[in-house]
Amino acid sequence: MTATESVGERVRVTLTRPTFWVEWASVVGLVLLVVLFTALDSTFLSAGNIRGMLLASAILTILVVGQAFVILTAGIDLSVASVMTFAAVMFGLAMTHGYGILLSCLVAFCAGAAVGLLNGVLVAKGRITDFIVTLGALSAASGTALILSDGKPITVISAPLFELSAGSVGVVPYTFMIALLIAVLAHVVLFKTKFGTHVLATGGSVEAAQATGIRTTRIKIAVYAISGSLAGIAAILLVARVGSAEPAANMTFLLNSVAAVVLGGVSLFGGKGSIKGPIFGALLLTALSNGLTLLGVSQFYQPLAVGVVVVGAAFLTRFDK
Amino acid sequence: MSESMDLLEIRNLSLSFGSVRALSDVSLHVKAGEITAIVGDNGAGKSTIVRCVAGVHRPDEGDIVFDGQVVNFVRPDQARVAGIETVHQNLALVEDLTVWQNLFLNREISHGVGPVRFLQKKEMRKRARDMVAKLAVNVPSVTSTVRRLSGGQRQAVAICRAAGFSSKLVIMDEPTAALGVQETRRVEELIERLRSEGHAVLLISHNFDQVMRLSDQVWVMRAGKCVAGRRARDTTAQEIVGLITGAIAA
Ligand SMILES: Nc1ncnc2c1ncn2[C@@H]1O[C@H](COP(=O)(O)OP(=O)(O)O)[C@@H](O)[C@H]1O
Ligand SMILES: [Mg+2]
Numbered sequence: 001m002t003a004t005e006s007v008g009e010r011v012r013v014t015l016t017r018p019t020f021w022v023e024w025a026s027v028v029g030l031v032l033l034v035v036l037f038t039a040l041d042s043t044f045l046s047a048g049n050i051r052g053m054l055l056a057s058a059i060l061t062i063l064v065v066g067q068a069f070v071i072l073t074a075g076i077d078l079s080v081a082s083v084m085t086f087a088a089v090m091f092g093l094a095m096t097h098g099y100g101i102l103l104s105c106l107v108a109f110c111a112g113a114a115v116g117l118l119n120g121v122l123v124a125k126g127r128i129t130d131f132i133v134t135l136g137a138l139s140a141a142s143g144t145a146l147i148l149s150d151g152k153p154i155t156v157i158s159a160p161l162f163e164l165s166a167g168s169v170g171v172v173p174y175t176f177m178i179a180l181l182i183a184v185l186a187h188v189v190l191f192k193t194k195f196g197t198h199v200l201a202t203g204g205s206v207e208a209a210q211a212t213g214i215r216t217t218r219i220k221i222a223v224y225a226i227s228g229s230l231a232g233i234a235a236i237l238l239v240a241r242v243g244s245a246e247p248a249a250n251m252t253f254l255l256n257s258v259a260a261v262v263l264g265g266v267s268l269f270g271g272k273g274s275i276k277g278p279i280f281g282a283l284l285l286t287a288l289s290n291g292l293t294l295l296g297v298s299q300f301y302q303p304l305a306v307g308v309v310v311v312g313a314a315f316l317t318r319f320d321k
Numbered sequence: 322m323s324e325s326m327d328l329l330e331i332r333n334l335s336l337s338f339g340s341v342r343a344l345s346d347v348s349l350h351v352k353a354g355e356i357t358a359i360v361g362d363n364g365a366g367k368s369t370i371v372r373c374v375a376g377v378h379r380p381d382e383g384d385i386v387f388d389g390q391v392v393n394f395v396r397p398d399q400a401r402v403a404g405i406e407t408v409h410q411n412l413a414l415v416e417d418l419t420v421w422q423n424l425f426l427n428r429e430i431s432h433g434v435g436p437v438r439f440l441q442k443k444e445m446r447k448r449a450r451d452m453v454a455k456l457a458v459n460v461p462s463v464t465s466t467v468r469r470l471s472g473g474q475r476q477a478v479a480i481c482r483a484a485g486f487s488s489k490l491v492i493m494d495e496p497t498a499a500l501g502v503q504e505t506r507r508v509e510e511l512i513e514r515l516r517s518e519g520h521a522v523l524l525i526s527h528n529f530d531q532v533m534r535l536s537d538q539v540w541v542m543r544a545g546k547c548v549a550g551r552r553a554r555d556t557t558a559q560e561i562v563g564l565i566t567g568a569i570a571a
Contacts, residue, residue, distance in 0.1 A: 194429045194438035197418070201426055204415035211377065211413035212427040213398020272417040 022265040025313050026280035029263065033284060037291035044294055051171040057286035058175035059084075059241070060256055061279055062234040064264075065186045066116075066227030067257040068278045072190070073203040073220055074270025075130040077227045079119060079137035081254035085247060086141040087112040087235035092154030092245025101160050108239075109232040115141055116228015120221035134224075138254070145247040154245040165240035175237050182230065187275040199223060204271025252303070256285050259310040284309070327386075328353040328490055328521045329374065329405075334383035336369060343369040344380070347547045349540045351490065356512065356522045358532040358553075361542030361565055367525045368410055370542075371494045374523075375407040376400035388489065398427060406483035410494040410525075412475055414467045421449035421463040424482045452485045456511055473504025480511050484520065491515055492523040497531065509535060529558040541565055 014020055021028075037044040063080045070077040090111040094104035115137055122133045167174045190196035201209040202219040209216050239245045260281030266273030288309060289302045329351040336344040344366045351357040359367050372378045374385060376394030384391050387403055394400045400407070407413075414423050425445045431438035449463040458477040460470065467475060476496055483491045493512070497505040512535060515522050526532050532539055533553060541549040541564040549564045563569030 192439055193433075194431050194440060195436075197422060197429060197440065198427070200418060201415045201422075204417045205413075207411065208413040208415045209426070211375070211397050211407070211409055213376075213396050213401060214427045215396075267417075271415065 021316050023274070023277060025265055025316055026260075026263045026277050026284050029309070029313065030280050030284040030287060033287050033291060037287070037294065041291075041294050044291060047171050049290070049294070051168060051173060053283075053286050053290050054171065054176040055165075055168075055173045055241075056290065057283055058173065058179040059234045059237050060253060060260065060282045060286060061176075061179035062182055062230050062237070063253055063257045064260045064278045064282045065183055065275060066230035068261050068264070068266055068273065068275055069186070069190075069199065069223040069226050070130075071258075071261050071266050071268060072199055072270055072273055073223050074206075074268075075123060075220065075223065076134065076258070076268075077116075077119065077224060078131065078134040078254060079115065079141055080227060080231050080257050081250040081252075082138045082141035082145070083112050083115045083228055083231040084235045084238060084253065085250055086115065086145045087232040088239050088245040089145040089149045089154065089247055091235055091239050092156050093148060095156045095158065095245075096154060101158055105236050108235045109229060112232020112235060113225055113229040116225040116231070117221065119228065120224030123224060124217040124220035142247075142249050149245065149247040151247060153247070156239050156244055161236075161240045162243075165237070175240070178233075178237070182233070183275055183279050190275055195219075195222070200271055202270075255303075256282070256306065259306060260285055262310060263313045326353060327351065328388060329523070330384075330386040331370070331374070332384040332386065334370070334373060334380045334385070336373060336378060336380045342545050344373070345545045347383070347542070347545070349547050349550060351521055351523050352538065353489075353521050354516065354519060355537040356516050356524055356535050357538045357540070358524045358526055358536035359540045359542060360526060360529065360532055360561060364544075365542040365565075366545045367542055368494055371407060371409070371492050371523075371525060374400065374405060374492060375409075376405075401428075401486070401488075404487070404489035405492065406486065406488035406490070407492040408476075408479045408483050408494065408496055410498070412479045414475060414479055416468040417466055419464050419466050420453070420460055420470075420478055421446050423467055423478060424449045424452060424463070424485065426482075428486065452481050456481050456484060456514065458511070459507070471504070472499050473501070473507060476500060476504070476508055477511065480508065480515075484511075484515055484518075488520060490521045490523060492525075494525045495527060496524070498527060505531075529561055532561070533558050543567060 043049055063084065067077055067080055087108040091104050091108035094107040099107065119133055119137050122128050123130045164174055190199065198209065198214050198219050201214055202216045206216050261278045262268065263281030263284060264273065264277030266278060285306060288305055292302055292305060327350040331347060331349050334344050334347045347370060359370065361367050369378065373380050376397040376399050387405065392403060415426065430441045430444050432441060433439045446463055453460050453463060458481050460474050460478060467478065480496065497508050500508060509531065512522055512524065524536060536553045539551050539553055539556065539561060540547055541561060543565060560569060
């Protein structure tokens with residue numbers, strides 16, 4: 001047997017392993033999209049466009065990390081986007097009341113964390129289905145944002161905030177670096193710490209986790225709190241990007257956060273998945289909408305495209321149980 | 322050591338789930354260094370006893386005395402800390418975690434400050450290999466996920482986890498119920514090895530033949546009650562069957 005044969009054999013074995021496609025679907029999908037869009041429009045891979053895509057993906061990436069933690073415990077957080085809106089309004093109010101940038105950031109973070117914590121307590125201790133709890137939180141957070149802002153955008157003028165949204169090192173915007181840092185931290189927490197193992201165990205089998213004494217209610221509360229806190233951080237980036245805190249709903253963020261996690265090979269039944277997969281899922285979705293815009297396809301087609309891609313990915317990975 | 326002392330004593334234990342009286346006034350004991358069996362029909366309350374001792378359920382009434390002390394476990398990890406390891410009927414393994422992760426679940430070797438605990442994976446893998454090797458368990462690799470293992474291998478992993486960590490009492494709830502002939506024999510060997518290494522074993526089983534071969538003491542449960550206790554050498558499979566069905570009065 002020659003070396004090339006054994007390499008070829010190994011590649012064949014890897015590619016035919018069903019879990020390969022689950023783990024790598026989002027990466028392969030991203031590469032395919034990049035090749036396709038570059039062939040159709042050479043400016044797709046220009047420095048400016050890459051920078052634009054990274055900038056656009058930062059917020060989604062942060063939300064996706066939180067969503068991934070929740071889905072890894074077999075839950076779902078339907079409130080992420082609304083919590084982000086709520087935290088953005090809180091941030092805007094804090095800024096207009098002269099709290100200063102740092103304190104206002106803290107307000108946004110705490111606002112998100114508080115809603116997340118409430119979600120977690122209701123799901124874990126109140127024994128209400130995650131779906132209903134976070135659906136309620138979705139509505140309540142959007143409503144509160146509307147009430148607090150009186151339905152109007154709150155203009156936020158801040159030099160550091162502008163710097164945050166506009167600055168970059170090469171093609172990599174500051175906001176994307178923040179997102180990446182959060183993703184790396186999340187990866188470390190999930191795979192290198194005791195807490196991470198307990199998250200996976202809780203998602204894999206609540207019964208088994210409890211039998212070893214893992215306090216699964218605490219784990220569940222924690223993941224929703226993480227998701228809420230990250231929505232709070234995402235809110236700051238959102239306000240920085242838009243220049244104002246808008247109470248408008250951001251449903252696309254919610255749908256895309258779930259879509260990215262699924263694309264990223266995280267099992268909706270919990271207990272199995274990664275952080276990098278969902279991150280590539282978020283990049284894929286961003287590249288998709290960016291590419292379509294670049295090609296002059298109407299905005300209206302983008303949700304349709306996302307839907308097709310997500311169901312397509314689920315189809316590819318359906319063999320994995 | 323002719324008559325060893327009681328390691329576990331269950332005194333007048335009762336537990337109801339709503340209107341179902343799963344245990345009523347159950348008393349039994351387990352001696353150190355012995356294999357003690359509990360037999361009984363489906364629904365007799367065997368698993369419920371196990372879960373009370375393991376800290377999963379809290380009894381409504383009665384005491385559990387372990388190692389000379391009355392214990393009130395609120396959570397399973399408290400039972401584990403006290404030295405009671407349980408192989409539950411449903412195994413309590415997480416399928417998508419690896420063998421070593423399951424062996425060390427909630428017992429992770431870690432370092433760090435406060436609540437931030439970083440895993441020492443290498444050390445755990447190494448010790449997991451030792452644990453598996455010590456019991457001569459035929460598990461392909463400690464890094465494979467439990468999902469890929471056969472029924473017998475899973476049972477072996479669960480037993481391995483229970484036998485590790487210097488537990489004093491290992492409880493096994495129907496460990497061979499789902500296994501083939503070969504796998505059953507291996508698990509039986511494991512159980513005997515546990516006894517020879519000084520662990521007390523509480524074995525729940527449906528297999529009378531197995532119970533008569535392995536155990537030193539047999540307790541019979543019927544409809545939530547412990548109706549009889551016999552030294553294994555003083556009884557026969559026929560008598561046990563009679564006690565289970567109620568054909569023989571206790
Ligand atoms: N968590 C529970 N909730 C309600 N009823 C239960 C529960 N666990 C066991 N039971 C009931 O208690 C009785 C004893 O069950 P169990 O201890 O599992 O029996 P065994 O293990 O001897 O087959 C059965 O009637 C069963 O239906
Ligand atoms: Mg049972």
